[in-house]
Amino acid sequence: MNLNRRSVLTAALAGGVLVSKVGRTEAFARGYDPQAEAIADGVWLVRGKDEPIAFDNGGAIANSVFIATDAGTVLIDPGPSLAYGKALSALAQRVTGAAVARVYITHLHPDHSFGAAAFDPAIAHALPATRHDLVNDGDGFSDALYRMLADWMSGTAVVLPQGDAAEGNVTFGGRTLRLFAMNGHSNGDLAILDQKTGTLIAGDLLFHDRAPATPHADIDGWLAALDRIEGISHRLLIPGHGPLDRNGTSIAQTRDWLTWLRASLRNAVPTGKDMSEAGAMTIPDRFAGLKVARYELQRSVSHFYPGLEAELLPEIGR
Amino acid sequence: MQLSRIILPMLAFAATPAWAAPLPADPLGSPMWDYHASRIFEGATLVFDDRVKVILPVIAEDQHVVPVTVDARALQGVQRIILFADLNPIPVAIDYRPLQAAPFVATRIKLDQRTPVRAAVLLADGVWHVAGGWIDAAGGGCSAPPASRVRGDWADHLGEMRGAGWVDKGGMRLRFGFRHPMDTGLVESIPAYNIEELAVTDATGATLAKMTIYGSVAEDPAFTLEVQGADGPMTVAARDTSGLEFKGSIAASSGQKLVAAQ
Numbered sequence: 001m002n003l004n005r006r007s008v009l010t011a012a013l014a015g016g017v018l019v020s021k022v023g024r025t026e027a028f029a030r031g032y033d034p035q036a037e038a039i040a041d042g043v044w045l046v047r048g049k050d051e052p053i054a055f056d057n058g059g060a061i062a063n064s065v066f067i068a069t070d071a072g073t074v075l076i077d078p079g080p081s082l083a084y085g086k087a088l089s090a091l092a093q094r095v096t097g098a099a100v101a102r103v104y105i106t107h108l109h110p111d112h113s114f115g116a117a118a119f120d121p122a123i124a125h126a127l128p129a130t131r132h133d134l135v136n137d138g139d140g141f142s143d144a145l146y147r148m149l150a151d152w153m154s155g156t157a158v159v160l161p162q163g164d165a166a167e168g169n170v171t172f173g174g175r176t177l178r179l180f181a182m183n184g185h186s187n188g189d190l191a192i193l194d195q196k197t198g199t200l201i202a203g204d205l206l207f208h209d210r211a212p213a214t215p216h217a218d219i220d221g222w223l224a225a226l227d228r229i230e231g232i233s234h235r236l237l238i239p240g241h242g243p244l245d246r247n248g249t250s251i252a253q254t255r256d257w258l259t260w261l262r263a264s265l266r267n268a269v270p271t272g273k274d275m276s277e278a279g280a281m282t283i284p285d286r287f288a289g290l291k292v293a294r295y296e297l298q299r300s301v302s303h304f305y306p307g308l309e310a311e312l313l314p315e316i317g318r
Numbered sequence: 319m320q321l322s323r324i325i326l327p328m329l330a331f332a333a334t335p336a337w338a339a340p341l342p343a344d345p346l347g348s349p350m351w352d353y354h355a356s357r358i359f360e361g362a363t364l365v366f367d368d369r370v371k372v373i374l375p376v377i378a379e380d381q382h383v384v385p386v387t388v389d390a391r392a393l394q395g396v397q398r399i400i401l402f403a404d405l406n407p408i409p410v411a412i413d414y415r416p417l418q419a420a421p422f423v424a425t426r427i428k429l430d431q432r433t434p435v436r437a438a439v440l441l442a443d444g445v446w447h448v449a450g451g452w453i454d455a456a457g458g459g460c461s462a463p464p465a466s467r468v469r470g471d472w473a474d475h476l477g478e479m480r481g482a483g484w485v486d487k488g489g490m491r492l493r494f495g496f497r498h499p500m501d502t503g504l505v506e507s508i509p510a511y512n513i514e515e516l517a518v519t520d521a522t523g524a525t526l527a528k529m530t531i532y533g534s535v536a537e538d539p540a541f542t543l544e545v546q547g548a549d550g551p552m553t554v555a556a557r558d559t560s561g562l563e564f565k566g567s568i569a570a571s572s573g574q575k576l577v578a579a580q
Contacts (some may be wrong), residue, residue, distance in 0.1 A: 051482040052377075052499035074507035144456055215379075270576035272491050276373040276544040295376050301377035306538065309495060312576065313480040316494065316554070317566030 007223055013256055031089040034079075035096045039244055040197035040236060042068035042175070043093055046088065050210045050242055050291045053080070058152040060084055060144060062111040065201050066092050067194055069173025072101025072225055076192060076201050076241070077125075078115030081143060082156040085118025102172055105161050105242065107186045108133040108202025110141040110217070116159040125163030128186025133216075134160055154261055165190050169244030169309050180232070184222025185212075185240075191229065198235030204230060208250035210287055211296035212257050219262045226255045242291075257287060261297070265304050269312045276306050333476045334521050342366065346452060350404040358400060358410075358438060364443045369393055370449035378429055381459035386411075387424040388437040395442035396421035405433035406505055407460050408534040410456070416494030416543070419527040422488065424542035428459035428502070428534050434489045448567045463508060464499040464537035472499045472511045479566040483546045492518065492568055495540035502533040513564075516560055520547050531556075 031102075036044040046064040049057045067074040069135040073092040074313050080287030099157040100210050105113045105126040108167045113134065116124045126134075138158035146153045167181040180191040204213070230251055236246040245251075270279040279298040286295050344351035345366055367464070368391040378384045390396050399414040399421060409429045422441065429435075436450025453465030466472035481494025498515060503510025516529040526545040545552060557563050 004427055067543065129386070156500075265579065270482075270573075270580050271495055272482065272542075272573050274387055274493065275426065276375070276387035276424060279375055279385070298375045299377060299379045302375070302383065302385070303387075306383065306540070307479065309493075309540065313482055313493070314569055314572065314576075315479065316481045317477075317479040 021250060024085060030058075032060055034060065034064070034084070034086050034087050034091050037068060037090055038095070039238075040194070040199050042096075043194060043197055043199050044124070045238060045244055046094075047243070048079075048090065048241060052292060052295060053117065053145070053148055055149060055152070058084065059111055059149045062109075062204075063238060063242075064088055064115075065238055066096055067177070067199075068096040068098065069101070069175040070250040071173025072098045072170060072177075074102045074104065074105045074177070075100045075224070076212065077106055077112040077203070078118060080111045080156075081149065081153050082115070082117040083152065083154065085115030089118055089209060094158060094232065095256070102163075103161070104165060104190060104192060105130060106179050107188060107189045107193075108203065109186065110138075110145050111143075112240065114141070114145065114153075114156055114266070115268075117156045119159075121159050121162045124159065124161035125164070125165045126161040127165050127188035127190050129183065130186070130190070131160055133187055169195075180228070182228060183223040184218055184225040185214075185221075186216040189225060191232075193232060193234060198233070199238065200229070200232060200234040200236065201238045202229060202240065202250075204240035205254070206237060206239035206242075206245070206250040206271075207254050207257075207290075208237075208239040208245050209289045210239075210252070210303070211287070211293040212254055212261075213241075213296055214261075214300045217258075218274055219258050222258055223255060226251055226258075231255075253290065257290065259286075261300055265308055266299065266312070269305070269308045275301050322575075324368075330351040335458060345434075346450065348404045348434045350409075354404055354409055357429070358402070360448050361452065362440075364438070364448055365445060367393075367439075367449055368446035370437050370439050370458060372435060372450045374435055374451055374453045377417055377466070378453050378455035381429045381457070382462070382464070383426045384435075384453070384455065384459070385426050385431050386435060387513075387542075388422065390394055390421035390437070390447070390491065393421060393441060393447060396439055397442060398438075398440040398441075399423060399573055400438045401425070401427070401436070401439070402536065403427065403429060403433045403435045406430050406534050408413065408502060408532050410532050412533045413529045413530040417525055417527055418546045420544035420546075422542075422544045423529075426536040426540060428500075429455035430460040431455060431457050435468065438455060444500045452519050460502045460534060461504045462503065464506045466497070467501070467505075467508060467539065477562060477564040479564060479565060481554065481568050482572040482576055483552060483568040483570055484577075486544075488546075488548055489544055489546050490548050490552060490570060491552070491573070492552060492554070493540070493542045494566065494568065495538055496564055497538050498558065500533055500535055500537045500539055512561060513556050513558045515553070516541070516546055518543065519553045519555070520545070521549060526552070545553050549579050 373387040475497040
């Protein structure tokens with residue numbers, strides 16, 4: 001448990017701080033100012049910054065979604081902190097005219113999940129695998145976010161969603177949502193299709209114009225999930241990070257990056273590259289439009305390289 | 319107990335007590351520069367030199383396993399390479415002597431907080447050439463138990479070695495690693511226990527490279543070296559602080575086989 005907590009301090013975040021800032025306390029004089037964009041009938045997108053988690057962005061890097069229903073607003077992914085969850089709550093009330101009545105958390109990572117602190121745990125829903133992993137890793141995430149975000153995190157406690165999300169249709173306030181229980185980016189990745197508008201909220205199974213993050217990824221499982229997403233009839237895709245996708249680009253981008261990453265790391269070990277060299281490998285030009293590509297490549301080297309060496313390098317001695 | 323662990327690695331460098339020249343100002347502005355420099359260099363001349371490349375990742379994604387590569391191949395006559403992190407409780411990670419090897423070494427270290435990570439390269443004329451950079455890291459790299467202690471299987475795999483060699487330009491790149499907890503002694507009820515000596519010898523028995531290793535090297539320590547001579551096999555031998563010895567043999571063709579098997 002102790003190790004688990006410590007080992008996820010940075011490893012499990014969807015982002016991290018590149019260079020420490022000096023004088024953080026003096027710099028902190030702001031609140032969050034999330035903006036909602038109407039993207040379909042009764043559906044609003046709140047964009048996160050396409051950056052790593054950093055003090056300058058308060059950790060608000062993940063996308064959030066509002067869906068209006070007769071029973072109140074459904075909020076998908078409440079963001080990184082208590083204050084952000086509260087800001088989303090006020091924003092939802094303003095744009096939808098109704099308070100948040102249900103929260104879905106797509107997966108465990110704190111840039112998506114920790115804003116649940118602003119809501120009654122009874123209205124927060126997640127896959128059982130997500131709750132299980134939050135029990136194990138939540139304290140470590142919390143340490144890491146407080147270290148990087150300091151006052152932005154004020155009052156944020158780890159809140160475990162009490163509702164079980166499961167594969168299948170859910171009708172809430174007269175609006176039918178189809179839930180998909182998948183995995184690959186993490187052990188539990190919830191995707192939600194709003195039947196009325198064909199809006200598919202994919203969580204971090206999709207990254208758009210931003211390199212995918214892999215701290216808990218099983219790449220084979222993730223690629224299988226992408227195949228499944230491609231087969232789900234939809235009109236709009238909302239990735240976990242990056243802009244709204246109207247034509248499926250994010251599916252192709254995420255698949256292309258993961259396929260390239262897997263092959264490149266599996267090639268780096270047998271050709272004798274060390275971790276620094278693997279992290280410095282050429283990133284193909286076709287990924288030039290993906291933000292934070294080098295950063296995520298180096299994180300992925302950290303996530304996968306020791307395991308690949310244990311798998312691919314022969315035993316010597318004995 | 320803890321104090322002795324912190325100081326002991328540095329006593330190894332205390333050669334002469336005399337203090338010759340004033341220390342040059344630290345370009346990294348480290349609060350521990352004077353402390354470490356006075357103990358590691360002990361009066362010897364030192365210069366900051368960008369020809370010593372210390373390659374760090376843009377983020378210490380896992381503070382228990384932070385890759386560091388030191389490349390001093392732009393310098394001639396390298397005798398020693400010391401890798402250290404100013405603000406680690408065990409500052410020195412490795413002290414490498416590339417006897418018949420390129421001045422190049424890659425490994426992974428633990429970090430306990432944001433810190434400068436540096437390489438000090440000693441040339442034959444007795445001058446140290448120093449370079450490095452700051453890297454941010456979460457706490458606990460040195461003070462959390464290793465994964466194998468938590469899993470409980472560390473003893474089942476202790477000393478297992480993996481590795482291969484790639485022949486290149488008359489030399490051989492060696493990459494190898496050991497299963498070892500590399501306990502720092504900073505975790506409650508787990509005494510310090512780490513691999514402390516390493517040597518690479520060629521088929522004639524000549525020693526090509528030697529390294530002293532400290533507890534701030536990551537669990538399951540891994541190394542990349544470039545030794546002279548392309549005729550295998552190369553023998554990698556290590557000893558830990560309990561006196562256990564681990565030995566492995568790397569054939570010159572082993573890397574080529576991996577490439578071919580892809």
